[in-house]
Amino acid sequence: MATQVSARAKGRPRSCVADAAINAAALELLADEGFERFSMEAVAARAGVSKATVYRRFCGRDELLEHAMTQLDADIPKVPELGDFWENLTELLDGIQESSPGSLKSRIMIRVLSEGERHPQLQAMVTERVIRPRQARVRMILNRGIQSGKLRPGLDIEATIALLIGPMVWLKMLRLTPESGGASTEAIVEVLRTGLAPASHS
Numbered sequence: 044m045a046t047q048v049s050a051r052a053k054g055r056p057r058s059c060v061a062d063a064a065i066n067a068a069a070l071e072l073l074a075d076e077g078f079e080r081f082s083m084e085a086v087a088a089r090a091g092v093s094k095a096t097v098y099r100r101f102c103g104r105d106e107l108l109e110h111a112m113t114q115l116d117a118d119i120p121k122v123p124e125l126g127d128f129w130e131n132l133t134e135l136l137d138g139i140q141e142s143s144p145g146s147l148k149s150r151i152m153i154r155v156l157s158e159g160e161r162h163p164q165l166q167a168m169v170t171e172r173v174i175r176p177r178q179a180r181v182r183m184i185l186n187r188g189i190q191s192g193k194l195r196p197g198l199d200i201e202a203t204i205a206l207l208i209g210p211m212v213w214l215k216m217l218r219l220t221p222e223s224g225g226a227s228t229e230a231i232v233e234v235l236r237t238g239l240a241p242a243s244h245s
Contacts, residue, residue: 064090065097069111074150078158078165083107105164112172115148119176122184128193129232135184136207136228139177148173178204195241206235 068090073081081104087094101107120138123131152169159166181204188194210231 061090061092061096062100064092065100065107066111066114069107070114070147070151073108073154074147077154078162081108105168108165109168109172112168115151115173116176119180122180122187128184128188128191129236132184132188132207133229133232135180136232139180139208140228178208181207193240203235207231 065086068086069081072085072089076085083097083101083104084094086104086107087097090097097107101110120135123134152173155165155169159169182200185194185198185200185203189196189198
């Protein structure tokens with residue numbers, strides 16, 4: 044019995060490595076090849092594992108991809124609790140926008156923007172796993188802005204989220220950065236600032 048337990052314990056790290064390799068391969072394959080060319084076999088080949096290893100974990104590509112997308116939630120920025128509201132909002136949006144156009148997440152989002160209409164299941168996955176958690180963070184800080192008097196009472200929160208995030212998605216789709224002629228998050232927030240604030244605030 045002790046030998047069997049020892050054997051299982053030794054096998055667990057290899058399983059964890061396989062899990063991580065499959066998740067990474069799935070996201071990279073989606074970014075590189077798109078949803079139409081995404082398959083369990085291609086993920087297995089890229090991950091360096093057998094097809095059986097993948098099929099033991101997932102019934103099909105949708106289940107596999109949905110699970111892999113949970114890894115994209117790991118870096119969702121927290122809502123700052125202290126400091127200037129507008130600086131905190133800019134910081135949060137910077138974290139959501141995320142870095143370079145060539146990053147894995149950016150490449151996946153560009154795929155979704157171009158393929159989502161043809162593949163509604165892909166759009167639904169990304170909406171549930173990537174977009175909604177980030178919208179919830181923005182909603183939280185906007186509600187805090189209303190409560191603190193930085194934003195006007197009765198502000199349409201959902202319309203404001205669209206106004207803040209929409210330009211960043213557009214810039215990402217065009218692969219524009221402030222250095223290449225795109226607007227910075229700070230500039231976007233500043234443009235909206237007077238329209239969002241109460242009449243007594245500048």
